Amino acid sequence: MDSWKEAISHSWIYPTVIICANGFFATMRPSESFLTPYLTGPDKNLTIEEVTNQILPVWTYSYLALLFPVFLLTDYLRYKPVLLLQGISLIVTWLLLLFAHGVLAMQVVEFFYGMVTATEVAYYAYIYSVVSTDRYQRVTSYCRSSTLVAATVAAVLGQLLVSLADVSYFYLNAISLASVALAFLCAFFLPMPQKSMFFHRKDASQSLPGPDKVVAPVDSDRPSSCQEDTSSDSAGRGPTPQQQAGNAKPRNHMLRVLVQLSKDLRDCYSSRKLLYWSLWWALATAG
Template sequence: MDCWKQERSNTWTFPTLILCLYGFFFMMKPSEPFLTPYLTGPDKNLTILKVTNQIFPVWTYSYLALLFPVFLITDYMRYKPILLLQGISFIITWLLLLFAQGVLAMQMVEFFYGMATATEVAYYAYIYSVISTDHYQRVTSYCRSITLVAATVAAVLGQLLVSLADVSYFHLNAITLASVSLAFVCSLFLPMPQKSMFFHRKGVSQTLPGPDKAVAAVGADGPSNCREDEGSVSAERAPTPTQQADDAKPQNHAFGVLVQLSKDLRDCYSSRKLLYWSLWWALATAGFNQVLNYVQVLWDFRAPSHSSAVYNGAVEAIATFLSSVTSFIVQYMKINWDLFGELALGIFSAIDAGSLFLMHFTTNIWACYAGYLIFKACYMLLITIATFQIAANLSMERYALMFGFNNFVALAIQTILTVVVVDSKGLGLNIVTQFLIYGSYFAVIAGIFLIRSICMLVSSKCERKIARSCKEHLNRAEHESKEQIVTGSMTRL
């Protein structure tokens, strides 16, 4: 065991380097901020209505259909094959985007892009299968940072090529194809993991000696190791979602794992704190993804690309930078999140709603850009806080499970929004009215959490007042008792 850990500790640099290269190239897509102008321009000659109501919804549907099975298959196949599948999906996406024509072909583009998005879970999960626990924080930081850098570089490069070098959108997509192809080549050099988080666990002791075993048994009996009042020690010692299934017969192993995962979900969501943070996560992420998916259409409506200068790349670069700054400052915010966390969710969700209403009512493209920057920065700030609050109370396996399920719920909500609001088979609303709906959606989220936070603060204040009253009463009683004792003593004298 010790030799195995030492070997993994000594070999973390190579997979980390390859992962960072892979992350850089698959995020290095300079054509992405200009997708809508490309589809509605002379290269594809599609109308805004077809792009909005018939093509873009396919991404949401395919993502929803693939997310849950991909989540399980990713762990079962130990990540690398899914990374290869992601690379292939990206390549097919941009080959079709470059050379195919028509609505059906562009719907196929959205399907394969949905597959690539669904398989993205393998990128971060791979880290924990080949890297020792000593390097988790460092490697996670490297991989997340490199993707942010790549997204920023891609947006800036795309804007510079379009504005200064007059490069066509077709050639931007050709550059993206070259980048995702390099990402696929990098993934070929990744070592194949020997274990995974749920289905293939190696180097983990099945029985814990002495007191540790007793602690593990207590943690497995109920939701206690998911709740916020548990320490990090119990989270580390608590059994992982698959330890109880490991004793089953080989043919029943997969079924046992699924049963255990369902029990873990039930236990984790029995914590009220985690439930409300997860509720905000799912609701806000659904709205955020919906806005991200259709904001280019709104920009193109406010300032048509065929007659106006397009600054989508510059706006995305600034938005990414602001998002990284807001995510970074979270670590310096000394706030009692248990008491004021939901108030923050309500306030910043209200700001998100206001920015979306601004994008709906204004006809100025610069105001639209400003609203988007505010919207994305606020969401990234809150999702970082929510991620920390959930992760701080769970073991890694349970966090991964809860993260996946929250995203699945978010995608289900997003699909409902798409079917009702966007799809031509539903209401098929125009893009301006859609943003009125999205603003109202975030206003409802803000209302839910503001009302709940006010109730929590009032309840907390009442509890403190009662506690203070009880303390004063006890102090008074104690003082009177002492006075009676002194008086009695003097009377006897």
């Protein structure tokens, strides 16, 4: 039985199903279309000027400030902890929406929602660290479809409940809270990736051209503490050239990661089609 569970957890199907469930429940928020009338209605008693000028801009600036550090943290922590952070931020967001009052409390809501949108990169990057490259296209379609279906279901369900069942905005937010809580629960069952794009590369020996392309030692993907432990075993014999290189590696690790990141960005955006697509995506999102 244990071997069967282990085989299932290491296949591409298990993480794909769990990450799709996580994306579905995290996006299935029927109250999101009614945020402004909820804040300006009897539940929160805020003015439209407070909502548009003091509350909603906090999300924009929080998202902008958090995006790059969260991106690096996502890769360093190997995705799953950031997905858990996203789940916690979603729960805090909707708990505050339900029970907190005042402009300051709603600004805190927007900050946590900025954290939610900044950590979305973990959702779209996680699956590529646990499946083989020949399944990238399939799992990408599944992950993207789950969020699009969830957004459609949430919008239709919210409109039907408000228009036909006369459900209050408060209960729509309660439904959203239940959905994001399920997304947080799904994130717990995701297997922890063993590699990432930059900080935990499995192909580190092939990632850098020129002089950096050397044969990596067997323990090159282990934490620096592990490397120090192994080097201490042969302290009496003096460090070998390989051990000296291994000791220097942690000090230069962050620099190599930044160099690799800059090279990947240069390679990606040297494609004119990708550059045009990114510009249109940014304009559509901003609009």
